[in-house]
Amino acid sequence: MYHGKSGRKLGRTSSHRQAMFRNMVTSMIKHESIRTTDTKAKELRKLAEKMVTLGKRGDLHARRQALSVVRDKDMVGKLFGELAERFRNRAGGYTRIVKVGYRFGDNAPVSILEFIPDEKKKEKAKTKTKDKKAQ
Numbered sequence: 260m261y262h263g264k265s266g267r268k269l270g271r272t273s274s275h276r277q278a279m280f281r282n283m284v285t286s287m288i289k290h291e292s293i294r295t296t297d298t299k300a301k302e303l304r305k306l307a308e309k310m311v312t313l314g315k316r317g318d319l320h321a322r323r324q325a326l327s328v329v330r331d332k333d334m335v336g337k338l339f340g341e342l343a344e345r346f347r348n349r350a351g352g353y354t355r356i357v358k359v360g361y362r363f364g365d366n367a368p369v370s371i372l373e374f375i376p377d378e379k380k381k382e383k384a385k386t387k388t389k390d391k392k393a394q
Contacts, residue, residue, distance in 0.1 A: 266302060266305075267298055267301075267302055269298065269299065269302070280302065280303060280306055281328055281329070281330065283295065283299070283303050284303060284306050284307055284310060284328065284329060285329050285330070285331050285334050287303065287307050287372065287374075288307075288310070288329065288334045288337055288338055288342070289331075289334055289337075291373060291374045292371060292372070292373035292374070293371070293372050293373070294359070294369060294370075294371050294372075295369070295370070295372065296362070296367045296368060296369055296370070297356070297358065297367075297368040297369070297370050300356050300370045300371075300372040301356065303372055304354050304356065304372060306328070307353070307354050307372070307374075308351065308352075308353055308354060310325055310328065310329065310338055311338070311342055311343070311346055311353045311374075312351075313325045313338075314338040314339045314342055314343035314346075315343045315346060315347065317339060317343060321339075322335060322339060325338060325339070342374065345374075345377050349375075352375070353374055353375060354372055354373065354374055354375065355372075355373060355375055356370050356371070356372050357370055357371045357373070358370045359371055
C-alpha cells in the first residue's frame with residue numbers, strides 16, 4: 260500500500276532526485292524563474308516555498324538549514340536579503356506556475372515556475388500609468 264507517502268519519484272533514485280531539486284532551487288533563486296516540466300515544477304514549488312519561509316525567519320539556524328539545501332552562499336544571501344524582504348508581509352504563496360505548452364521531442368507538458376513579482380513595483384507601475392492617462 261502507498262499510504263502516507265508524499266512526493267513524486269520522477270523515475271529517479273532518491274539521491275538523484277535530491278541533487279536535482281537542490282540544483283533547481285538554486286537556479287530558481289538565482290534567476291527567479293525556471294522552465295521545467297509540470298510535475299517537477301509542482302514538486303520544486305514545495306522546496307522553494309520552504310526556502311523563502313526560512314529566509315523570512317532570518318536567524319542563524321534558518322540560514323544553516325537553507326545552506327544545507329542551496330549550498331551557494333551568494334544565493335542564500337539573496338534569499339535572506341532581497342527575497343525575504345520582498346515577501347515580508349506575505350503569508351505563503353510566493354511562487355506561481357504558468358503552463359506554457361508542450362516540449363518538442365517527448366511532448367511533455369512544460370511550465371514556468373517563478374517567484375511572484377514585488378507588489379510595490381506593481382503599485383508604482385499603476386501610479387505611473389494613471390499619471391500618464393491624466394495628462
